[in-house]
Amino acid sequence: MSTTHGKKEAKLILRGLSKSFGPKSVLDELDLDVIESESLVVIGGSGTGKSVMLKCILGLLNPESGSIKVDGKEMIGLRRSEREKLMHKFGMLFQGAALFDSIPVWENVAFGLIHGQNIDRKEAKDIAIDKLAAVGLNADVGNLYHSELSGGMQKRVALARAIATEPEIIFFDEPTTGLDPIMADVINELIIKITTETKSTALSITHDMASARKIATRIAMIYEGKIIWHGPVEKLDSSDNPYVNQFISGSSDGPIKMLTRAN
Amino acid sequence: MNLSNNPIALLGRGFLNLIQTIGRISIFTAESLSHCFRPPFYTHLILKQTLEIGYYSLPVVGLTGIFAGMVLALQSYTGFSRFAADSAIPAVVVLSITRELGPVLAGLMVAGRVGASMAAEIGTMRVTEQIDALSTLSTNPFKYLIAPRLIAAAISLPFLVLIADIIGVLGGYLVSVHKLDFNSQAYLANTFEFLEVMDVVSGLVKAAVFGFLIALMGCYHGFYSRGGAQGVGSATTNAVVSGAILVLIFNYIITEAFFSQ
Known part of the structure; x- marks a missing residue:
């Protein structure tokens, strides 16, 4: 993959990324570019390495080999303090929202501002209320706790938290998992609105094809720890890749074999 | 094979x-x-944990202290009266409580109450990705979650033990005076005659070390818990067991360091 795409530079570059757990290789020399201001969605089945790839980028897992560059700066091997500074560029929406249950919603949203950027609590609260409004939640929700929110509200709060520090790159880990189709569409719309308005770069991982088609400008497919296809979302259906075709059609017949009791 | x-x-x-x-x-x-x-130090989190570990452990540590003192007086009387050594009971009670029973019993009770709670809380944060979320929000989990608990436990335990010592000695006094017919003034005079500063200080040093170890085990097992509810359950059990064992091991080591001549 080249590091320039048309006139735009790659914001995030992964090269030769490998990660194993014991004898099981999860990422196998994975290469991927995420271009500035694009919304790239990585699709793939369960256990193909999507979440591991995201955790390696975020520094939550250490890859065995390879390179991760953000704006040309190598992330692997950075000291923790240097990495924490670079983390300001990132926002992350976790699959299960991962809201802190010991603090109210507004403080969850303002957490990165208060603790990561040392912004005054009152000012951070005002920003948090604005961000909650941006995801369609009113100020009263700010005083509730995680346990008092529905699944959809939790995702919205997590989205508000992910964008509160105005990151340059936002990661979405299965943003619509566990939501009904209508709420899933609401979250998809919010992701599009936020990434468009803030001109941020988005990297999402999902196996929800409806969500992928809606939020992606470009799609990549991961299989057995490698990116086996990537291209604009418009070319997804005309791909001649049998793995992609099987995955988007959801057929059990094809080159992707699921391990079941019968076989 | x-x-x-x-x-x-x-x-x-x-x-x-x-x-x-x-x-x-x-x-x-x-x-x-x-x-x-x-630095930076999360002062509000240290205070919150101090309240959680110290203040809310007071009832259980107080009850442990008073009954330990009462039983100690009774048992000492049973043995010492056979040798007409009743007058040694106040000294035995106060030295046993301040040097050993106060810190060890308080440590074991706090290991059960606080170690389990820390492991469960941090373990749940681990399996629900809240600890990962902390990292992505430029916040070091060690600084935000672990350090305040360790500092609070190392500060709280000596205060708890000091209170347990006082209540324990009071328990021994109540049984000795009201049940065993000791003279109140003589009992108190004997108590303070044999008590030295080092007896209390050694107990408080033990308490600070025990507090640190209990919190360390609670945090460690919670931080590395895996696999959902079962993993958090195992982490909680391991935190209590390892905390209690370390209390007993370090009790011997510190006693050896202070009193072996």
């Missing part, structure tokens, strides 16, 4: 696991300690 059933292979695997665990605990301790002494 199947390698998994080979006793030498099992022994080797067990040894390697032990070495790996010791290494992991050592790294965890070093990283946690470094954050206890490096």
Whole structure:
């Protein structure tokens, strides 16, 4: 993959990324570019390495080999303090929202501002209320706790938290998992609105094809720890890749074999 | 022979696991300690944990102290009266409480109450990705979660033990005066005659070390818990058991350091 795409530079570059757990290789020399201001969605089945790839980028897992560059700066091997500074560029929406249950919603949203950027609590609260409004939640929700929110509200709060520090790159880990189709569409719309308005770069991982088609400008497919296809979302259906075709059609017949009791 | 059933292979695997665990605990301790002494300090979290560990443990530690003192007086009387050594009972009670029973019993009670709670809370945060979320929000989990608990526990335990000492001695006094017909003034005079500053100080030093170890085990097992509810359950059990065992081991080590001549 080249590091320039048309006139735009790659914001995030992964090269030769490998990660194993014991004898099981999860990422196998994975290469991927995420271009500035694009919304790239990585699709793939369960256990193909999507979440591991995201955790390696975020520094939550250490890859065995390879390179991760953000704006040309190598992330692997950075000291923790240097990495924490670079983390300001990132926002992350976790699959299960991962809201802190010991603090109210507004403080969850303002957490990165208060603790990561040392912004005054009152000012951070005002920003948090604005961000909650941006995801369609009113100020009263700010005083509730995680346990008092529905699944959809939790995702919205997590989205508000992910964008509160105005990151340059936002990661979405299965943003619509566990939501009904209508709420899933609401979250998809919010992701599009936020990434468009803030001109941020988005990297999402999902196996929800409806969500992928809606939020992606470009799609990549991961299989057995490698990116086996990537291209604009418009070319997804005309791909001649049998793995992609099987995955988007959801057929059990094809080159992707699921391990079941019968076989 | 199947390698998994080979006793030498099992022994080797067990040894390697032990070495790996010791290494992991050592790294965890070093990283946690470094954050206890490096700013920024989350003062409000330290105060919150001090309240949680110290204030809310007062009833259980107080009850333990008073009954330990009462039983100690009764049992000492049973033995000492046979040798007409009743007058030694106040000294036995106060020295046993301040040097050993106060710190050890308070440590064990706090290991059960606080160690379990820390492991469960941090373990749940681990399995629900809240600890990962902290990292993505430019917040070091060691600084935000671990260091405040270690500092609060190391500060709270000496205060708890001091209170347990006073209540324990009071328990011994109540039983001795009201049940065993000791003279109140003579009992108190005997108590303070034999008590030295080092007796109390050694107990408080033990308490600070026990507090640190209990919190360390609670945090460590919670931080590395895996696999949902079952993993958090195991982490909680391991935190209490390892905390209690370390209290007993370090009790001997510190006693040896203070009193072996």
